Amino acid sequence: MSEEDDIILSELDDEELVQQMFDDLYDGLKEEIEEGVNILLERKWEPYDILTKALVGGMTIVGADFRDGILFVPEVLLAANAMKGGMAILKPLLVETGAPRVGKMVIGTVKGDIHDIGKNLVGMMMEGAGFEVVDLGINNSVEAYLEAMEAEGPDILGMSALLTTTMPYMKVVIDTLIEQGIRDDYIVLVGGAPLNEEFGKAIGADAYCRDAAVAVETAKEWMGRKHNSAATA
Numbered sequence: 001m002s003e004e005d006d007i008i009l010s011e012l013d014d015e016e017l018v019q020q021m022f023d024d025l026y027d028g029l030k031e032e033i034e035e036g037v038n039i040l041l042e043r044k045w046e047p048y049d050i051l052t053k054a055l056v057g058g059m060t061i062v063g064a065d066f067r068d069g070i071l072f073v074p075e076v077l078l079a080a081n082a083m084k085g086g087m088a089i090l091k092p093l094l095v096e097t098g099a100p101r102v103g104k105m106v107i108g109t110v111k112g113d114i115h116d117i118g119k120n121l122v123g124m125m126m127e128g129a130g131f132e133v134v135d136l137g138i139n140n141s142v143e144a145y146l147e148a149m150e151a152e153g154p155d156i157l158g159m160s161a162l163l164t165t166t167m168p169y170m171k172v173v174i175d176t177l178i179e180q181g182i183r184d185d186y187i188v189l190v191g192g193a194p195l196n197e198e199f200g201k202a203i204g205a206d207a208y209c210r211d212a213a214v215a216v217e218t219a220k221e222w223m224g225r226k227h228n229s230a231a232t233a
């Protein structure tokens, strides 16, 4: 029996439990992460706090060790899978706000990029804030974005990229919108770890958002501007 088998999660205090969840996420232990999330919910933690403090906090440690060559793709995949297990429990809770629909967003990770945790988180938080979200998944070509936008008629286009090699593709999408004369029909939000505000401006996005909470605030702000300009037009 390994040492970990002896740990009973429900007997840990909140701080110890979050630390243990960092370890469990690191080790890709999906069931333990799900159990930890459920325990924190029973202890009346807000779903958003569980998401940011326990899950995103743990993924930050995984990210640092991946960057430093201590963890490799298979381990990170397991960690991502464990994180998704926890997110799946939180999703309905974050989404059930009963808020009126405030707008519609089409979101997807760009071509060549398969990272989807951050995008999923943004989608969840946007739904929680009352937006209707159409998730195109990963590896989206210009054509896939355009097709979805035509079919769905969103207010907002959200693009995610986690690789320095795939982030320029966002510009390809925006340039195509410009060429087709439809750029100003949408609010374009971009995000992903390697991006920054300057990059967002340079490619012609309306805003770069560093995390899901900022994405929600920014989306609401831009929706407000859109309504005001429609009223004065």
Ligand code: B12
Residues within 6 Å of the ligand: 056, 059, 062, 063, 064, 066, 067, 068, 073, 074, 076, 077, 080, 107, 112, 113, 114, 115, 116, 117, 118, 119, 121, 122, 157, 158, 159, 160, 161, 162, 163, 164, 165, 189, 190, 191, 192, 193, 194, 208, 209, 210, 211, 212, 213, 215
């Ligand atoms: C998990 C992970 C993986 C998993 C992905 C699993 C999955 N289903 O997503 C796997 C193992 C598959 C993977 C693969 C690879 N990865 Co990887 N991965 C990561 C890691 C550790 C965490 C990313 C993550 O999920 N973060 C947690 C989420 C919550 O944060 P986030 O994504 O940043 O999202 C937040 C914000 O950015 C923002 N946001 C994100 N998207 C959007 C979109 C919109 C519209 C808005 C408004 C906001 C927004 O809000 C989010 C929520 O707050 C990062 C490290 C890091 N520091 O980012 C490396 C990292 C991104 N990967 C990296 C690399 C190199 C790779 C590989 C090329 C490795 C390889 N040799 O094969 C492959 C690429 C495959 C491909 N073609 O895409 C590098 C990229 C380096 C670079 N400069 O380009 C990183 C930075 C690690 C590193 N330092 O080396 N990876």
